[in-house]
Amino acid sequence: MAVRAEKFISPARLTRWLVSGPPFVFLLLFFVMPSVIMVLASFRYPGEFGGLAPLTASDPAVLQGVTLETYRFFFSDPIYSRVFVKSIIMAFATTLICLVMAYPLALLIARSPKKSRDLMVLLVILPFASNFLIRVYAWMIVLGPQSALSLMANSMLQGLGMEPVRLLFSPFAVLIAMVYVHLPFMVLPLYTNLEKHDPALLDAAQDLGANAWQRFWRVTFPLSLPGIFSGSALVFIPVLGMFAIPDILGGTGDMLIGNLIKEQFLGTRDWPFGSTLSIMLTVAVLLIAWLAAKLAGKRGSYA
Amino acid sequence: MRRGPWLWVAALAVYAFLYVPLAIVVAYSFNDSRLNAEWVGFTWHWYDVLLHDEAMLTAAGNSLFIALVSSLIATALGTMAGIAMHRYKLRLLTFMVLIPVAMPEILLGVSLLLFFIQVLNLTLGMLSIVLAHITFSIGFVAIIVRARLAGMDESIFEAARDLGASPWETFRYITFPLILPGVVAGGLMAFTLSIDDFVITFFTAGVGVSTLPLHIYSMIKIAVTPEVNAVSTLLMLLTLTMIVLASKFAPDVLKGKA
Numbered sequence: 001m002a003v004r005a006e007k008f009i010s011p012a013r014l015t016r017w018l019v020s021g022p023p024f025v026f027l028l029l030f031f032v033m034p035s036v037i038m039v040l041a042s043f044r045y046p047g048e049f050g051g052l053a054p055l056t057a058s059d060p061a062v063l064q065g066v067t068l069e070t071y072r073f074f075f076s077d078p079i080y081s082r083v084f085v086k087s088i089i090m091a092f093a094t095t096l097i098c099l100v101m102a103y104p105l106a107l108l109i110a111r112s113p114k115k116s117r118d119l120m121v122l123l124v125i126l127p128f129a130s131n132f133l134i135r136v137y138a139w140m141i142v143l144g145p146q147s148a149l150s151l152m153a154n155s156m157l158q159g160l161g162m163e164p165v166r167l168l169f170s171p172f173a174v175l176i177a178m179v180y181v182h183l184p185f186m187v188l189p190l191y192t193n194l195e196k197h198d199p200a201l202l203d204a205a206q207d208l209g210a211n212a213w214q215r216f217w218r219v220t221f222p223l224s225l226p227g228i229f230s231g232s233a234l235v236f237i238p239v240l241g242m243f244a245i246p247d248i249l250g251g252t253g254d255m256l257i258g259n260l261i262k263e264q265f266l267g268t269r270d271w272p273f274g275s276t277l278s279i280m281l282t283v284a285v286l287l288i289a290w291l292a293a294k295l296a297g298k299r300g301s302y303a
Numbered sequence: 304m305r306r307g308p309w310l311w312v313a314a315l316a317v318y319a320f321l322y323v324p325l326a327i328v329v330a331y332s333f334n335d336s337r338l339n340a341e342w343v344g345f346t347w348h349w350y351d352v353l354l355h356d357e358a359m360l361t362a363a364g365n366s367l368f369i370a371l372v373s374s375l376i377a378t379a380l381g382t383m384a385g386i387a388m389h390r391y392k393l394r395l396l397t398f399m400v401l402i403p404v405a406m407p408e409i410l411l412g413v414s415l416l417l418f419f420i421q422v423l424n425l426t427l428g429m430l431s432i433v434l435a436h437i438t439f440s441i442g443f444v445a446i447i448v449r450a451r452l453a454g455m456d457e458s459i460f461e462a463a464r465d466l467g468a469s470p471w472e473t474f475r476y477i478t479f480p481l482i483l484p485g486v487v488a489g490g491l492m493a494f495t496l497s498i499d500d501f502v503i504t505f506f507t508a509g510v511g512v513s514t515l516p517l518h519i520y521s522m523i524k525i526a527v528t529p530e531v532n533a534v535s536t537l538l539m540l541l542t543l544t545m546i547v548l549a550s551k552f553a554p555d556v557l558k559g560k561a
Binding site: 033 | 318320324327328387402420421438469506516535
Protein backbone atom coordinates (compact mmCIF):
# COMPACT_ATOMS: atom_id res chain seq x y z
CA MET A 1 0.00 0.00 0.00
CA ALA A 2 2.76 2.38 0.94
CA VAL A 3 4.40 1.91 -2.43
CA ARG A 4 1.17 2.67 -4.26
CA ALA A 5 0.53 5.81 -2.21
CA GLU A 6 4.00 7.07 -3.06
CA LYS A 7 3.28 6.58 -6.72
CA PHE A 8 0.15 8.73 -6.60
CA ILE A 9 1.34 11.54 -4.34
CA SER A 10 4.33 12.93 -6.18
CA PRO A 11 6.25 15.79 -4.51
CA ALA A 12 4.89 18.26 -7.07
CA ARG A 13 1.34 17.19 -6.33
CA LEU A 14 1.92 17.34 -2.59
CA THR A 15 3.30 20.88 -2.92
CA ARG A 16 0.27 21.87 -4.92
CA TRP A 17 -2.05 20.66 -2.16
CA LEU A 18 0.04 22.19 0.61
CA VAL A 19 0.08 25.58 -1.09
CA SER A 20 -3.50 25.87 -2.25
CA GLY A 21 -5.13 23.80 0.50
CA PRO A 22 -5.05 26.15 3.52
CA PRO A 23 -6.42 29.30 1.81
CA PHE A 24 -8.95 27.16 -0.05
CA VAL A 25 -10.25 25.53 3.13
CA PHE A 26 -10.34 28.84 5.01
CA LEU A 27 -12.30 30.63 2.30
CA LEU A 28 -14.58 27.63 1.85
CA LEU A 29 -15.40 27.81 5.53
CA PHE A 30 -15.66 31.59 6.03
CA PHE A 31 -16.75 32.88 2.65
CA VAL A 32 -18.51 30.16 0.65
CA MET A 33 -20.33 28.52 3.58
CA PRO A 34 -21.72 31.81 5.00
CA SER A 35 -22.92 32.79 1.53
CA VAL A 36 -24.68 29.45 1.09
CA ILE A 37 -26.18 29.73 4.59
CA MET A 38 -27.53 33.17 3.68
CA VAL A 39 -29.23 31.85 0.55
CA LEU A 40 -30.78 29.02 2.59
CA ALA A 41 -31.83 31.43 5.36
CA SER A 42 -33.81 33.52 2.88
CA PHE A 43 -36.19 30.56 2.43
CA ARG A 44 -36.92 30.17 6.14
CA TYR A 45 -39.36 31.83 8.55
CA PRO A 46 -38.06 34.29 11.15
CA GLY A 47 -37.69 32.91 14.66
CA GLU A 48 -39.94 34.08 17.45
CA PHE A 49 -37.06 35.87 19.20
CA GLY A 50 -34.96 36.70 16.15
CA GLY A 51 -32.82 34.34 14.15
CA LEU A 52 -34.48 31.55 12.16
CA ALA A 53 -37.60 29.51 12.93
CA PRO A 54 -37.05 25.76 13.32
CA LEU A 55 -37.27 23.56 10.22
CA THR A 56 -39.56 21.18 12.08
CA ALA A 57 -41.46 21.70 15.30
CA SER A 58 -43.92 19.52 17.19
CA ASP A 59 -46.21 22.48 17.85
CA PRO A 60 -48.15 23.16 14.62
CA ALA A 61 -48.79 26.76 15.72
CA VAL A 62 -45.06 27.52 15.42
CA LEU A 63 -43.90 28.75 12.03
CA GLN A 64 -41.68 26.10 10.50
CA GLY A 65 -40.27 24.66 7.32
CA VAL A 66 -39.24 26.41 4.11
CA THR A 67 -41.09 29.19 2.31
CA LEU A 68 -40.99 31.79 -0.44
CA GLU A 69 -42.73 34.23 1.91
CA THR A 70 -39.79 36.69 2.19
CA TYR A 71 -39.57 37.03 -1.59
CA ARG A 72 -43.33 37.47 -1.91
CA PHE A 73 -43.16 40.13 0.81
CA PHE A 74 -40.30 41.94 -0.93
CA PHE A 75 -42.23 42.25 -4.18
CA SER A 76 -45.63 42.92 -2.61
CA ASP A 77 -44.64 46.01 -0.62
CA PRO A 78 -43.50 48.88 -2.89
CA ILE A 79 -41.51 50.42 -0.01
CA TYR A 80 -38.67 47.96 -0.61
CA SER A 81 -38.51 48.41 -4.37
CA ARG A 82 -38.53 52.14 -3.76
CA VAL A 83 -35.49 51.91 -1.46
CA PHE A 84 -33.71 49.87 -4.14
CA VAL A 85 -34.53 52.44 -6.81
CA LYS A 86 -33.41 55.24 -4.48
CA SER A 87 -30.12 53.44 -3.80
CA ILE A 88 -29.49 52.91 -7.50
CA ILE A 89 -30.17 56.61 -8.19
CA MET A 90 -27.80 57.55 -5.35
CA ALA A 91 -25.12 55.24 -6.79
CA PHE A 92 -25.58 56.70 -10.28
CA ALA A 93 -25.42 60.29 -9.02
CA THR A 94 -22.30 59.53 -6.95
CA THR A 95 -20.60 57.82 -9.89
CA LEU A 96 -21.42 60.70 -12.24
CA ILE A 97 -20.17 63.41 -9.86
CA CYS A 98 -17.03 61.38 -9.11
CA LEU A 99 -16.40 61.08 -12.85
CA VAL A 100 -16.83 64.81 -13.47
CA MET A 101 -14.51 65.66 -10.57
CA ALA A 102 -11.93 62.94 -11.21
CA TYR A 103 -11.49 63.43 -14.94
CA PRO A 104 -9.68 66.79 -15.00
CA LEU A 105 -7.51 65.74 -12.07
CA ALA A 106 -6.55 62.41 -13.66
CA LEU A 107 -5.89 64.17 -16.97
CA LEU A 108 -3.65 66.75 -15.31
CA ILE A 109 -1.66 64.06 -13.48
CA ALA A 110 -1.30 61.95 -16.64
CA ARG A 111 -0.02 64.96 -18.58
CA SER A 112 2.40 66.12 -15.88
CA PRO A 113 6.14 65.40 -16.00
CA LYS A 114 6.93 61.83 -14.90
CA LYS A 115 8.70 62.82 -11.71
CA SER A 116 5.79 64.81 -10.27
CA ARG A 117 3.15 62.17 -11.11
CA ASP A 118 3.90 59.91 -8.14
CA LEU A 119 3.53 62.81 -5.72
CA MET A 120 0.28 63.98 -7.31
CA VAL A 121 -1.16 60.46 -7.07
CA LEU A 122 0.01 60.18 -3.47
CA LEU A 123 -1.84 63.43 -2.68
CA VAL A 124 -5.04 61.82 -3.94
CA ILE A 125 -4.56 58.67 -1.86
CA LEU A 126 -3.35 60.39 1.32
CA PRO A 127 -6.72 61.59 2.71
CA PHE A 128 -8.05 58.17 1.75
CA ALA A 129 -5.52 56.65 4.18
CA SER A 130 -7.27 58.23 7.15
CA ASN A 131 -10.07 56.23 8.70
CA PHE A 132 -13.34 56.01 6.77
CA LEU A 133 -15.40 57.23 9.75
CA ILE A 134 -13.15 60.26 10.20
CA ARG A 135 -13.71 61.24 6.58
CA VAL A 136 -17.47 60.96 7.06
CA TYR A 137 -17.34 62.75 10.40
CA ALA A 138 -15.45 65.67 8.80
CA TRP A 139 -18.60 66.43 6.79
CA MET A 140 -20.65 66.51 10.00
CA ILE A 141 -18.59 69.54 10.95
CA VAL A 142 -18.48 71.12 7.49
CA LEU A 143 -22.26 70.80 7.02
CA GLY A 144 -23.26 71.37 10.66
CA PRO A 145 -25.92 74.03 11.39
CA GLN A 146 -23.31 76.47 12.79
CA SER A 147 -20.68 75.85 10.09
CA ALA A 148 -19.48 78.59 7.75
CA LEU A 149 -20.96 76.73 4.79
CA SER A 150 -24.42 76.42 6.40
CA LEU A 151 -24.46 80.05 7.53
CA MET A 152 -23.37 81.25 4.10
CA ALA A 153 -25.90 79.11 2.22
CA ASN A 154 -28.71 80.19 4.52
CA SER A 155 -27.91 83.91 4.42
CA MET A 156 -27.89 83.64 0.64
CA LEU A 157 -31.25 81.86 0.67
CA GLN A 158 -32.59 84.48 3.05
CA GLY A 159 -31.41 87.22 0.70
CA LEU A 160 -33.40 85.53 -2.05
CA GLY A 161 -36.40 85.41 0.26
CA MET A 162 -36.35 81.62 0.65
CA GLU A 163 -36.67 79.33 3.65
CA PRO A 164 -33.41 78.31 5.34
CA VAL A 165 -32.29 74.72 4.69
CA ARG A 166 -30.63 72.11 6.84
CA LEU A 167 -27.54 70.72 5.11
CA LEU A 168 -26.75 68.03 7.66
CA PHE A 169 -29.03 64.97 7.92
CA SER A 170 -30.19 65.38 4.33
CA PRO A 171 -29.82 63.44 1.04
CA PHE A 172 -27.40 66.21 -0.01
CA ALA A 173 -25.10 65.43 2.92
CA VAL A 174 -25.23 61.71 2.07
CA LEU A 175 -24.39 62.38 -1.59
CA ILE A 176 -21.46 64.71 -0.87
CA ALA A 177 -19.89 62.25 1.59
CA MET A 178 -20.43 59.35 -0.85
CA VAL A 179 -18.50 61.33 -3.47
CA TYR A 180 -15.80 62.30 -0.97
CA VAL A 181 -15.18 58.74 0.21
CA HIS A 182 -15.17 57.12 -3.25
CA LEU A 183 -13.39 59.76 -5.36
CA PRO A 184 -9.94 58.05 -5.34
CA PHE A 185 -11.54 54.87 -6.77
CA MET A 186 -12.43 56.91 -9.85
CA VAL A 187 -9.19 58.93 -10.10
CA LEU A 188 -6.80 55.96 -10.00
CA PRO A 189 -8.19 53.77 -12.83
CA LEU A 190 -8.74 56.88 -14.95
CA TYR A 191 -5.17 58.00 -14.41
CA THR A 192 -3.81 54.51 -15.16
CA ASN A 193 -5.69 54.60 -18.45
CA LEU A 194 -4.91 58.21 -19.44
CA GLU A 195 -1.23 57.78 -18.67
CA LYS A 196 -0.94 55.15 -21.41
CA HIS A 197 -2.32 57.40 -24.18
CA ASP A 198 0.19 58.19 -26.90
CA PRO A 199 0.57 62.01 -27.13
CA ALA A 200 1.32 61.59 -30.85
CA LEU A 201 -2.38 60.89 -31.36
CA LEU A 202 -3.27 64.39 -30.16
CA ASP A 203 -0.55 65.92 -32.35
CA ALA A 204 -1.95 64.02 -35.32
CA ALA A 205 -5.47 65.25 -34.53
CA GLN A 206 -4.19 68.82 -34.29
CA ASP A 207 -2.35 68.54 -37.59
CA LEU A 208 -5.58 67.32 -39.13
CA GLY A 209 -7.31 70.49 -37.91
CA ALA A 210 -9.08 69.33 -34.75
CA ASN A 211 -9.57 72.04 -32.10
CA ALA A 212 -8.98 71.46 -28.38
CA TRP A 213 -12.55 70.35 -27.74
CA GLN A 214 -12.59 67.97 -30.72
CA ARG A 215 -9.23 66.52 -29.68
CA PHE A 216 -10.67 65.74 -26.25
CA TRP A 217 -14.06 64.52 -27.34
CA ARG A 218 -12.99 62.45 -30.36
CA VAL A 219 -9.57 61.17 -29.22
CA THR A 220 -8.92 61.27 -25.47
CA PHE A 221 -12.44 60.55 -24.24
CA PRO A 222 -13.20 57.45 -26.38
CA LEU A 223 -9.80 55.98 -25.52
CA SER A 224 -10.46 56.51 -21.80
CA LEU A 225 -13.77 54.60 -21.78
CA PRO A 226 -12.27 51.41 -20.25
CA GLY A 227 -10.87 53.53 -17.40
CA ILE A 228 -14.26 55.18 -16.97
CA PHE A 229 -16.05 51.84 -16.82
CA SER A 230 -13.70 50.24 -14.30
CA GLY A 231 -13.68 53.40 -12.15
CA SER A 232 -17.48 53.55 -12.31
CA ALA A 233 -17.80 49.94 -11.15
CA LEU A 234 -15.40 50.63 -8.26
CA VAL A 235 -17.59 53.56 -7.14
CA PHE A 236 -21.04 52.22 -7.98
CA ILE A 237 -20.77 48.87 -6.20
CA PRO A 238 -19.66 50.04 -2.73
CA VAL A 239 -22.12 52.96 -2.80
CA LEU A 240 -24.96 50.56 -3.54
CA GLY A 241 -24.24 48.61 -0.33
CA MET A 242 -23.27 51.55 1.89
CA PHE A 243 -25.06 51.86 5.22
CA ALA A 244 -22.72 53.95 7.38
CA ILE A 245 -22.94 57.25 5.48
CA PRO A 246 -26.77 57.47 5.40
CA ASP A 247 -26.70 56.26 8.99
CA ILE A 248 -24.43 59.11 10.13
CA LEU A 249 -25.25 61.98 7.75
CA GLY A 250 -28.73 61.14 6.47
CA GLY A 251 -32.15 61.95 7.88
CA THR A 252 -34.71 59.33 8.82
CA GLY A 253 -36.05 59.22 5.26
CA ASP A 254 -32.66 58.71 3.61
CA MET A 255 -32.46 54.93 4.12
CA LEU A 256 -30.66 52.96 1.43
CA ILE A 257 -30.47 49.20 0.83
CA GLY A 258 -27.60 48.88 3.29
CA ASN A 259 -29.63 50.51 6.08
CA LEU A 260 -32.55 48.23 5.33
CA ILE A 261 -30.30 45.16 5.59
CA LYS A 262 -28.65 46.39 8.77
CA GLU A 263 -32.09 47.02 10.28
CA GLN A 264 -33.22 43.43 9.55
CA PHE A 265 -30.13 41.88 11.10
CA LEU A 266 -29.53 44.10 14.11
CA GLY A 267 -32.83 45.94 14.64
CA THR A 268 -36.00 43.92 13.98
CA ARG A 269 -33.91 40.72 13.78
CA ASP A 270 -35.85 39.31 10.82
CA TRP A 271 -32.93 37.32 9.44
CA PRO A 272 -34.75 35.58 6.57
CA PHE A 273 -35.92 38.92 5.17
CA GLY A 274 -32.47 40.43 5.77
CA SER A 275 -31.01 37.52 3.79
CA THR A 276 -33.48 38.09 0.97
CA LEU A 277 -32.55 41.77 0.80
CA SER A 278 -28.84 40.82 0.77
CA ILE A 279 -29.45 38.40 -2.10
CA MET A 280 -31.30 41.13 -4.03
CA LEU A 281 -28.33 43.43 -3.45
CA THR A 282 -25.95 40.69 -4.66
CA VAL A 283 -28.01 40.25 -7.82
CA ALA A 284 -27.93 44.01 -8.45
CA VAL A 285 -24.14 44.11 -7.91
CA LEU A 286 -23.53 41.13 -10.21
CA LEU A 287 -25.63 42.74 -12.94
CA ILE A 288 -23.67 46.00 -12.67
CA ALA A 289 -20.29 44.22 -12.59
CA TRP A 290 -21.23 42.11 -15.61
CA LEU A 291 -22.38 45.20 -17.49
CA ALA A 292 -19.18 47.12 -16.66
CA ALA A 293 -16.98 44.18 -17.66
CA LYS A 294 -18.87 43.81 -20.93
CA LEU A 295 -18.64 47.52 -21.74
CA ALA A 296 -14.96 47.71 -20.79
CA GLY A 297 -14.12 44.53 -22.71
CA LYS A 298 -15.60 45.91 -25.93
CA ARG A 299 -12.98 48.65 -26.09
CA GLY A 300 -9.57 47.68 -27.29
CA SER A 301 -6.03 47.91 -26.07
CA TYR A 302 -6.20 50.61 -23.40
CA ALA A 303 -8.07 48.48 -20.85
CA MET B 304 2.18 68.43 -22.82
CA ARG B 305 -1.25 70.02 -22.92
CA ARG B 306 -2.17 71.31 -19.49
CA GLY B 307 -4.46 74.27 -19.93
CA PRO B 308 -5.22 76.68 -17.07
CA TRP B 309 -8.77 75.35 -16.72
CA LEU B 310 -7.32 71.91 -16.05
CA TRP B 311 -5.22 73.33 -13.23
CA VAL B 312 -8.17 75.18 -11.71
CA ALA B 313 -10.40 72.10 -11.80
CA ALA B 314 -7.69 69.85 -10.37
CA LEU B 315 -6.77 72.27 -7.58
CA ALA B 316 -10.45 72.58 -6.67
CA VAL B 317 -10.62 68.79 -6.31
CA TYR B 318 -7.48 68.74 -4.15
CA ALA B 319 -9.08 71.43 -1.95
CA PHE B 320 -12.26 69.35 -1.72
CA LEU B 321 -10.13 66.42 -0.54
CA TYR B 322 -8.14 68.31 2.10
CA VAL B 323 -10.29 71.13 3.52
CA PRO B 324 -12.72 68.93 5.53
CA LEU B 325 -9.84 67.04 7.16
CA ALA B 326 -7.96 70.29 7.88
CA ILE B 327 -11.07 71.57 9.68
CA VAL B 328 -11.17 68.45 11.86
CA VAL B 329 -7.52 68.99 12.82
CA ALA B 330 -8.07 72.69 13.54
CA TYR B 331 -11.09 72.08 15.77
CA SER B 332 -9.18 69.49 17.79
CA PHE B 333 -7.27 72.48 19.27
CA ASN B 334 -10.35 74.65 19.76
CA ASP B 335 -11.24 75.63 23.32
CA SER B 336 -14.97 75.06 22.89
CA ARG B 337 -17.36 72.15 23.23
CA LEU B 338 -18.97 73.03 19.91
CA ASN B 339 -17.50 72.52 16.46
CA ALA B 340 -18.64 75.99 15.51
CA GLU B 341 -16.60 79.15 16.01
CA TRP B 342 -12.94 79.42 16.95
CA VAL B 343 -12.54 80.34 20.62
CA GLY B 344 -8.88 79.76 21.45
CA PHE B 345 -6.07 77.24 21.45
CA THR B 346 -6.08 74.31 23.89
CA TRP B 347 -4.60 70.84 24.43
CA HIS B 348 -7.65 69.98 26.53
CA TRP B 349 -9.21 67.46 24.12
CA TYR B 350 -5.97 65.49 23.89
CA ASP B 351 -5.86 65.37 27.67
CA VAL B 352 -9.45 64.08 27.75
CA LEU B 353 -8.48 61.49 25.16
CA LEU B 354 -5.50 60.21 27.16
CA HIS B 355 -7.75 59.61 30.17
CA ASP B 356 -10.56 57.95 28.25
CA GLU B 357 -10.37 54.32 29.43
CA ALA B 358 -12.95 53.03 26.93
CA MET B 359 -11.13 54.67 24.02
CA LEU B 360 -7.76 53.26 25.08
CA THR B 361 -9.19 49.76 25.54
CA ALA B 362 -10.78 49.98 22.09
CA ALA B 363 -7.46 51.10 20.59
CA GLY B 364 -5.69 48.16 22.27
CA ASN B 365 -8.29 45.74 20.89
CA SER B 366 -7.88 47.19 17.40
CA LEU B 367 -4.12 46.78 17.56
CA PHE B 368 -4.34 43.19 18.79
CA ILE B 369 -6.94 42.21 16.17
CA ALA B 370 -4.92 43.86 13.39
CA LEU B 371 -1.70 42.11 14.42
CA VAL B 372 -3.19 38.62 14.69
CA SER B 373 -5.44 38.84 11.64
CA SER B 374 -2.81 40.40 9.38
CA LEU B 375 -0.23 37.74 10.30
CA ILE B 376 -2.59 34.88 9.47
CA ALA B 377 -4.02 36.64 6.41
CA THR B 378 -0.49 37.28 5.10
CA ALA B 379 0.39 33.58 5.37
CA LEU B 380 -2.86 32.40 3.76
CA GLY B 381 -2.90 35.21 1.19
CA THR B 382 0.68 34.50 0.11
CA MET B 383 -0.19 30.82 -0.40
CA ALA B 384 -3.29 31.83 -2.35
CA GLY B 385 -1.29 34.26 -4.51
CA ILE B 386 1.30 31.60 -5.34
CA ALA B 387 -1.39 29.00 -6.02
CA MET B 388 -3.32 31.39 -8.28
CA HIS B 389 -0.18 32.21 -10.25
CA ARG B 390 1.34 28.74 -10.46
CA TYR B 391 -1.66 26.45 -10.84
CA LYS B 392 -4.21 28.79 -12.41
CA LEU B 393 -6.94 27.37 -10.17
CA ARG B 394 -10.11 29.09 -11.35
CA LEU B 395 -12.25 28.18 -8.36
CA LEU B 396 -9.66 29.43 -5.87
CA THR B 397 -9.13 32.64 -7.86
CA PHE B 398 -12.89 33.22 -7.79
CA MET B 399 -13.06 32.58 -4.03
CA VAL B 400 -10.16 34.98 -3.41
CA LEU B 401 -11.35 37.85 -5.61
CA ILE B 402 -15.10 37.96 -4.90
CA PRO B 403 -14.83 39.02 -1.21
CA VAL B 404 -12.60 41.93 -2.31
CA ALA B 405 -15.09 43.15 -4.91
CA MET B 406 -18.42 42.76 -3.15
CA PRO B 407 -19.99 45.35 -0.82
CA GLU B 408 -18.62 44.83 2.69
CA ILE B 409 -22.07 44.64 4.26
CA LEU B 410 -22.75 41.35 2.46
CA LEU B 411 -19.69 39.67 3.98
CA GLY B 412 -20.59 41.20 7.34
CA VAL B 413 -24.15 39.91 7.54
CA SER B 414 -23.38 36.49 6.07
CA LEU B 415 -20.61 35.99 8.63
CA LEU B 416 -22.94 37.14 11.42
CA LEU B 417 -25.50 34.58 10.28
CA PHE B 418 -22.84 31.86 10.00
CA PHE B 419 -21.18 32.52 13.37
CA ILE B 420 -24.44 32.51 15.29
CA GLN B 421 -26.64 30.09 13.37
CA VAL B 422 -24.05 27.46 12.38
CA LEU B 423 -21.04 27.73 14.68
CA ASN B 424 -23.08 28.89 17.66
CA LEU B 425 -20.21 31.21 18.49
CA THR B 426 -20.46 34.06 20.99
CA LEU B 427 -19.49 37.14 19.01
CA GLY B 428 -16.29 38.80 20.20
CA MET B 429 -12.55 38.85 19.59
CA LEU B 430 -12.48 35.48 17.77
CA SER B 431 -15.32 36.30 15.37
CA ILE B 432 -13.76 39.69 14.54
CA VAL B 433 -10.34 38.15 13.86
CA LEU B 434 -11.84 35.43 11.62
CA ALA B 435 -13.86 38.04 9.70
CA HIS B 436 -10.81 40.28 9.23
CA ILE B 437 -8.71 37.38 7.92
CA THR B 438 -11.48 36.58 5.44
CA PHE B 439 -11.55 40.02 3.84
CA SER B 440 -7.76 40.52 3.97
CA ILE B 441 -6.66 37.30 2.20
CA GLY B 442 -7.73 38.60 -1.19
CA PHE B 443 -5.75 41.84 -0.94
CA VAL B 444 -2.55 40.00 0.06
CA ALA B 445 -3.07 37.40 -2.69
CA ILE B 446 -3.56 40.07 -5.37
CA ILE B 447 -0.34 41.86 -4.40
CA VAL B 448 1.71 38.64 -4.21
CA ARG B 449 0.34 37.40 -7.53
CA ALA B 450 1.17 40.73 -9.19
CA ARG B 451 4.72 40.40 -7.90
CA LEU B 452 5.02 36.85 -9.27
CA ALA B 453 3.49 37.80 -12.60
CA GLY B 454 6.32 40.25 -13.25
CA MET B 455 8.98 37.57 -12.83
CA ASP B 456 11.00 35.51 -15.25
CA GLU B 457 9.82 31.89 -15.02
CA SER B 458 13.20 30.57 -16.14
CA ILE B 459 14.73 31.28 -12.70
CA PHE B 460 12.49 28.61 -11.16
CA GLU B 461 13.28 26.18 -13.97
CA ALA B 462 17.00 26.81 -13.50
CA ALA B 463 16.69 26.04 -9.78
CA ARG B 464 14.88 22.78 -10.54
CA ASP B 465 17.43 21.81 -13.19
CA LEU B 466 20.19 22.35 -10.65
CA GLY B 467 18.47 19.82 -8.42
CA ALA B 468 16.59 22.01 -5.94
CA SER B 469 13.57 20.37 -4.30
CA PRO B 470 10.25 22.29 -4.40
CA TRP B 471 10.87 23.43 -0.83
CA GLU B 472 14.43 24.59 -1.60
CA THR B 473 13.21 26.43 -4.69
CA PHE B 474 10.64 28.20 -2.54
CA ARG B 475 12.99 28.88 0.37
CA TYR B 476 15.94 30.21 -1.64
CA ILE B 477 14.41 31.55 -4.85
CA THR B 478 10.68 32.28 -4.74
CA PHE B 479 10.36 33.62 -1.20
CA PRO B 480 13.21 36.17 -1.29
CA LEU B 481 11.88 37.42 -4.62
CA ILE B 482 8.28 37.86 -3.49
CA LEU B 483 9.21 39.18 -0.02
CA PRO B 484 8.53 42.86 -0.87
CA GLY B 485 5.08 41.82 -2.10
CA VAL B 486 4.47 39.78 1.05
CA VAL B 487 5.48 42.71 3.27
CA ALA B 488 3.32 45.11 1.26
CA GLY B 489 0.41 42.67 1.51
CA GLY B 490 0.92 42.32 5.25
CA LEU B 491 0.94 46.10 5.75
CA MET B 492 -2.17 46.35 3.63
CA ALA B 493 -3.93 43.66 5.70
CA PHE B 494 -2.89 45.43 8.91
CA THR B 495 -4.20 48.79 7.70
CA LEU B 496 -7.46 47.28 6.43
CA SER B 497 -8.03 45.53 9.74
CA ILE B 498 -7.30 48.51 11.96
CA ASP B 499 -9.53 50.70 9.76
CA ASP B 500 -12.43 48.35 9.25
CA PHE B 501 -15.80 49.51 10.45
CA VAL B 502 -18.55 47.75 8.47
CA ILE B 503 -17.57 44.10 8.88
CA THR B 504 -16.51 44.61 12.49
CA PHE B 505 -19.85 46.30 13.17
CA PHE B 506 -21.69 43.08 12.30
CA THR B 507 -19.27 40.57 13.84
CA ALA B 508 -18.29 42.28 17.11
CA GLY B 509 -21.34 41.54 19.26
CA VAL B 510 -21.83 43.59 22.41
CA GLY B 511 -18.77 42.86 24.54
CA VAL B 512 -15.82 43.97 22.43
CA SER B 513 -15.23 47.42 20.94
CA THR B 514 -12.61 48.51 18.43
CA LEU B 515 -11.42 52.03 17.70
CA PRO B 516 -13.68 52.54 14.66
CA LEU B 517 -16.67 51.11 16.56
CA HIS B 518 -15.95 53.42 19.48
CA ILE B 519 -15.59 56.45 17.21
CA TYR B 520 -18.88 55.48 15.53
CA SER B 521 -20.76 55.36 18.82
CA MET B 522 -19.29 58.75 19.80
CA ILE B 523 -20.37 60.28 16.49
CA LYS B 524 -23.84 58.77 16.77
CA ILE B 525 -24.52 59.55 20.41
CA ALA B 526 -22.64 62.67 21.45
CA VAL B 527 -20.08 64.48 19.33
CA THR B 528 -17.37 66.13 21.40
CA PRO B 529 -14.10 67.61 20.12
CA GLU B 530 -12.46 64.51 21.59
CA VAL B 531 -13.42 62.87 18.27
CA ASN B 532 -11.39 65.57 16.50
CA ALA B 533 -8.41 64.84 18.73
CA VAL B 534 -8.47 61.08 18.13
CA SER B 535 -8.98 61.69 14.39
CA THR B 536 -5.97 64.00 14.29
CA LEU B 537 -3.78 61.48 16.11
CA LEU B 538 -4.87 58.69 13.76
CA MET B 539 -4.10 60.86 10.72
CA LEU B 540 -0.68 61.64 12.17
CA LEU B 541 -0.07 57.91 12.68
CA THR B 542 -1.02 57.04 9.08
CA LEU B 543 1.14 59.86 7.79
CA THR B 544 4.13 58.67 9.83
CA MET B 545 3.65 55.11 8.55
CA ILE B 546 3.59 56.30 4.95
CA VAL B 547 6.69 58.47 5.39
CA LEU B 548 8.56 55.61 7.09
CA ALA B 549 7.48 53.15 4.42
CA SER B 550 8.64 55.45 1.63
CA LYS B 551 11.97 56.00 3.40
CA PHE B 552 12.87 52.44 4.38
CA ALA B 553 11.06 50.43 1.75
CA PRO B 554 10.11 52.50 -1.28
CA ASP B 555 9.39 49.21 -3.03
CA VAL B 556 6.67 48.45 -0.50
CA LEU B 557 4.84 51.70 -1.11
CA LYS B 558 4.89 51.11 -4.84
CA GLY B 559 3.48 47.64 -4.31
CA LYS B 560 0.64 49.16 -2.35
CA ALA B 561 -0.28 51.86 -4.82
